[in-house]
Amino acid sequence: MVMLNEFLISGILMGFASGISPGPLLAMTISESLEHGSRAxxxxxxxxxxxxxxxxxxILLFLLEFENYDSVIAMISxxxxxxxxxxxxxxxxTKNINLELETKKTDSLKKGIIANFLSPHPYLFWIAIGGPIIFKAQDTSIFSAMLFVAGFYGLLVGSKxxxxxxxxxxxxxxxxxxxxYTIRSLGLVYMVFAFYFLKQGLELLN
Incomplete structure (x- = not known):
C-alpha cells in the first residue's frame, strides 16, 4: 500500500506541476477564459x-518494444x-506570466484538442517520464499504474x-x-524527480 501511495503522490505532484506551468494549452485556457468566459x-x-x-x-506501445532492454530504458530515464x-x-x-494568445472563434474544445496534439509537451512527458513510471508501477500492480494516471490527469486537468x-x-x-511563487516552488519538485530518474538510469546502466 505504501508503494501505491507513492505512485499516486507522484501522479498528483507531476500533474499539478504540469497543469499550472506556462505552456500552449494553459495559454489557450486562459485566453478563452478571458474572451469567452470560464466555460470556454x-x-x-x-x-x-x-x-x-x-x-x-x-507511446506506451512504442516503449513496450524496449521494456526488456535495460540500456535503452536507462537512456530514456x-x-x-x-x-x-x-x-x-x-x-x-519564471519572472512573470505572459500568455497572450489571440482567439476569435469560440470552438474552445476543438482548439484545445488541436493545441494539445501539436504541443511537444505530452509526447516528451510520456516518452521520458510518464512511460517509465507506469512500467515501474506495473511491477507492483496494475492498480498502482492506474493510481498514477488518475492522480496525474486529475491534477493536470483539475488545476487548469x-x-x-x-x-x-x-x-x-x-x-x-x-x-x-507556486510555479517557482514547483521547480524544486521537478529537481527531486530529476534526481530519481537519474539514479534509476544509472542503476540500470550498471
Whole structure:
C-alpha cells in the first residue's frame, strides 16, 4: 500500500506541476477564459482527456518494444532527468506570466484538442517520464499504474479548470504573486524527480 501511495503522490505532484506551468494549452485556457468566459476555458482544459488516449497509447506501445532492454530504458530515464532539470530551471526562473494568445472563434474544445496534439509537451512527458513510471508501477500492480494516471490527469486537468474559473472571474489572478511563487516552488519538485530518474538510469546502466 505504501508503494501505491507513492505512485499516486507522484501522479498528483507531476500533474499539478504540469497543469499550472506556462505552456500552449494553459495559454489557450486562459485566453478563452478571458474572451469567452470560464466555460470556454474549461472546455480547453479538459481536452487532454480526449487527445492523450491516443498519444499515451502509441507511446506506451512504442516503449513496450524496449521494456526488456535495460540500456535503452536507462537512456530514456537519463533523458527524462535532463528534461525535468530543464523544466525545473524554467520554473525557478519564471519572472512573470505572459500568455497572450489571440482567439476569435469560440470552438474552445476543438482548439484545445488541436493545441494539445501539436504541443511537444505530452509526447516528451510520456516518452521520458510518464512511460517509465507506469512500467515501474506495473511491477507492483496494475492498480498502482492506474493510481498514477488518475492522480496525474486529475491534477493536470483539475488545476487548469480552477485557473479557468479564477481567470473568468478576475483578470488580476495571473498577476498574483502567490501564483508566481507556486510555479517557482514547483521547480524544486521537478529537481527531486530529476534526481530519481537519474539514479534509476544509472542503476540500470550498471
Amino acid at each position: 476555458g474549461i472546455k480547453v482544459a479538459v481536452s487532454p482527456f480526449i487527445t492523450d488516449i491516443l498519444i499515451v497509447s502509441i 537519463i533523458g527524462g532527468a535532463f528534461y525535468l532539470i530543464y523544466l525545473g530551471i524554467s520554473s525557478l526562473k 479548470i480552477i485557473i479557468a474559473m479564477l481567470v473568468g472571474r478576475s483578470r488580476t489572478f495571473l498577476k498574483n504573486n502567490y501564483y508566481l
